[in-house]
Amino acid sequence: MDFQDYYKILSVAPDADSKTIKTAYRKLARKYHPDVSEHHEAEEKFKQIAEAYEVLKDPKKRAQYDELREHGGQGYRQEQTQGTSGQHYSQSSSDHGDFSDFFSSIFGGAYQPEEGAGAHGFSQQGFSSQRAARKGQDIETDMPIFLEDTLATSSKPISYSLPHRDAQGQVSQVNKTLNVKIPAGVAEGERIRLKGQGGQGLGDAPSGDLYLRIRLVPHPLFDVEAHNLILTVPLAPWEAALGTSLEAPTLSGKIKITIPANSQSGQRLRIKGKGLVRKQGHGDFYAVLKVVMPGSVSEESKQHWQQLADAAAFDPRMEWRQ
Amino acid sequence: MDLSAQYFSLEEICYATQNPSQTIIEIVNQGIVEPEGAGPETWLFNTQMISVTKRACRLHRDLEIDWSGIALAISLIEELDQLRDENQRLRKRLERFLDQ
Numbered sequence: 001m002d003f004q005d006y007y008k009i010l011s012v013a014p015d016a017d018s019k020t021i022k023t024a025y026r027k028l029a030r031k032y033h034p035d036v037s038e039h040h041e042a043e044e045k046f047k048q049i050a051e052a053y054e055v056l057k058d059p060k061k062r063a064q065y066d067e068l069r070e071h072g073g074q075g076y077r078q079e080q081t082q083g084t085s086g087q088h089y090s091q092s093s094s095d096h097g098d099f100s101d102f103f104s105s106i107f108g109g110a111y112q113p114e115e116g117a118g119a120h121g122f123s124q125q126g127f128s129s130q131r132a133a134r135k136g137q138d139i140e141t142d143m144p145i146f147l148e149d150t151l152a153t154s155s156k157p158i159s160y161s162l163p164h165r166d167a168q169g170q171v172s173q174v175n176k177t178l179n180v181k182i183p184a185g186v187a188e189g190e191r192i193r194l195k196g197q198g199g200q201g202l203g204d205a206p207s208g209d210l211y212l213r214i215r216l217v218p219h220p221l222f223d224v225e226a227h228n229l230i231l232t233v234p235l236a237p238w239e240a241a242l243g244t245s246l247e248a249p250t251l252s253g254k255i256k257i258t259i260p261a262n263s264q265s266g267q268r269l270r271i272k273g274k275g276l277v278r279k280q281g282h283g284d285f286y287a288v289l290k291v292v293m294p295g296s297v298s299e300e301s302k303q304h305w306q307q308l309a310d311a312a313a314f315d316p317r318m319e320w321r322q
Numbered sequence: 323m324d325l326s327a328q329y330f331s332l333e334e335i336c337y338a339t340q341n342p343s344q345t346i347i348e349i350v351n352q353g354i355v356e357p358e359g360a361g362p363e364t365w366l367f368n369t370q371m372i373s374v375t376k377r378a379c380r381l382h383r384d385l386e387i388d389w390s391g392i393a394l395a396i397s398l399i400e401e402l403d404q405l406r407d408e409n410q411r412l413r414k415r416l417e418r419f420l421d422q
Binding site for chain 2: 026029030033035036046050135138140188189190191192193209211213218223224225230232266288290
């Protein structure tokens with residue numbers, strides 16, 4: 001088991017006063033809190049910071065820790081392998097219920113967040129009976145969904161890992177797979193709660209819940225804007241000039257689109273009701289026109305372009321001349 | 323898997339987020355979440371609001387910020403998330419438009 005240098009983690013001197021420790025914690029917490037930070041190791045870093053603060057803010061725990069530290073942390077490995085002490089964190093929220101083995105070895109078994117000590121105070125306010133029997137950990141995880149799968153209610157498997165406590169109280173991560181009914185019309189970022197599918201509770205308390213966050217998988221052809229579907233439609237210059245009729249793909253079969261004469265690049269054509277499924281009705285389908293030039297121009301084509309240039313008397317940079 | 327009961331009363335959100343009702347009422351009073359219904363007895367929260375409430379409580383506990391500060395932080399975080407998503411979407415569309 002690795003020795004954790006809590007002073008180093010909070011970047012404070014070993015003789016720092018409690019005010020300095022508090023300030024250092026708050027500063028680092030703002031930087032690495034998983035709800036705020038985009039840092040890829042935010043969750044692990046924050047757990048270390050919270051654990052260090054938990055010990056150093058409490059004079060009793062700090063004294064106990066300092067004594068151990070003075071004796072060179074005997075019995076612990078000294079390498080500073082921060083965050084890789086064999087801990088596995090779930091994708092869960094930072095209900096820091098899983099401090100390191102090092103913490104448990106000094107301050108005893110399963111740590112329970114002292115929410116009562118903060119402003120939550122639920123120990124005095126009706127949840128006291130659940131402190132010994134604590135509801136299991138909630139798990140939050142992303143659920144990737146293909147656009148095609150949002151059109152109708154479908155059943156999808158989701159795999160996630162969650163902490164499992166065996167009869168001896170040892171906690172390990174186990175994998176779990178569930179089939180989840182995804183309702184038609186789900187949108188990006190929407191959350192689905194599956195009651196009782198999170199971590200197991202302590203004592204007789206019920207399990208935590210599983211929260212799935214819908215993530216729409218980027219589509220090779222379509223973009224999404226609310227419940228509207230956007231397709232970029234490449235057009236030859238003469239198609240934009242003369243107009244045309246074409247077949248375009250949608251998520252459910254093809255549709256016919258009429259391109260009017262004199263269309264511009266970037267122009268949007270709306271086809272009502274052909275977008276994504278909503279809880280009620282459908283979004284719209286937008287064809288965004290993109291005029292593209294042929295890759296190579298033959299000598300004959302060049303002559304045609306030249307004739308056009310001579311005849312069109314068109315100045316696309318008129319605005320610059322004022 | 324049954325997805326029924328995706329709306330929650332005050333009592334249910336207290337249990338789901340492990341908070342006393344005073345905390346939830348404070349969160350609603352700050353406008354961090356806006357349940358349907360006229361008062362605490364008839365409030366209905368959705369799953370999204372549970373997630374926001376959980377996030378607000380984590381920030382309140384871990385960053386030691388008061389509730390009005392949390393309200394500001396949450397609205398800024400939400401705005402940032404929205405802008406990031408929008409930026410990503412527009413970038414993707416721009417790429418489609420520029421690349422052959």
